[in-house]
Amino acid sequence: DIQMTQSPSVLSASVGDRVTLNCKASQNINKYLNWYQQKLGEAPKLLIYNTNNLQTGIPSRFSGSGSGTDYTLTISSLQPEDVATYFCFQHNSWPLTFGSGTKLEIK
Amino acid sequence: EVQLVESGGGLVQPGSPLKLSCAASGFTFSSNWLNWIRQAPGKGLEWVASINPDGSSTYYPDTVKGRFVVSKDNAKNTGYLQMNNLRSEDTAMYYCARTGGGPPDYWGQGVMVTVSS
Numbered sequence: 001d002i003q004m005t006q007s008p009s010v011l012s013a014s015v016g017d018r019v020t021l022n023c024k025a026s027q028n029i030n031k032y033l034n035w036y037q038q039k040l041g042e043a044p045k046l047l048i049y050n051t052n053n054l055q056t057g058i059p060s061r062f063s064g065s066g067s068g069t070d071y072t073l074t075i076s077s078l079q080p081e082d083v084a085t086y087f088c089f090q091h092n093s094w095p096l097t098f099g100s101g102t103k104l105e106i107k
Numbered sequence: 108e109v110q111l112v113e114s115g116g117g118l119v120q121p122g123s124p125l126k127l128s129c130a131a132s133g134f135t136f137s138s139n140w141l142n143w144i145r146q147a148p149g150k151g152l153e154w155v156a157s158i159n160p161d162g163s164s165t166y167y168p169d170t171v172k173g174r175f176v177v178s179k180d181n182a183k184n185t186g187y188l189q190m191n192n193l194r195s196e197d198t199a200m201y202y203c204a205r206t207g208g209g210p211p212d213y214w215g216q217g218v219m220v221t222v223s224s
């Protein structure tokens with residue numbers, strides 16, 4: 001099974017900051033890496049698919065990059081509404097696996 | 108508008124069965140994969156099952172293989188998750204989500220399953 005490791009587990013930043021969240025796979029996942037945002041009490045929402053493709057309706061301040069085993073989600077200018085937990089997810093091979101999440105807070 | 112609505116959750120005793128439903132609308136259900144993903148209270152996300160568009164192939168992690176069965180009725184635009192021999196560790200919010208060619212993109216709001224005596 002492919003293990004997905006996210007870091008940090010908690011991130012505190014100020015409004016307007018550039019924020020970077022990391023996700024590392026235990027083996028090459030061929031860019032089949034996706035990012036979800038989950039706000040408290042809500043279902044997860046797809047932000048980025050296949051490493052760097054912005055899902056329809058997602059603000060352009062969100063972007064993704066990476067290859068092989070290492071991937072990054074960047075928020076260019078943090079907004080108050082970005083408070084949430086962010087999960088990475090690989091669909092390169094079965095079983096499909098999620099990272100354990102990064103909780104993003106506002107300072 | 109794409110919509111997925113789960114139902115069938117509740118409180119059950121260990122060892123009991125339970126069947127969840129996922130009613131889909133706003134897209135061509137027969138052309139999409141259907142997935143089930145769960146989240147234990149205060150925990151992360153865990154993929155539970157996937158089924159291909161025509162229902163001929165299914166996939167599960169080892170944690171539920173042999174106990175859970177995913178199916179879909181394309182004529183009724185509804186997916187199902189039959190859960191057997193439920194354990195306390197199956198307690199979670201269960202989400203259905205469609206796959207439109209990549210990862211799960213649209214998700215339902217979830218249904219809670221509690222396994223407790």
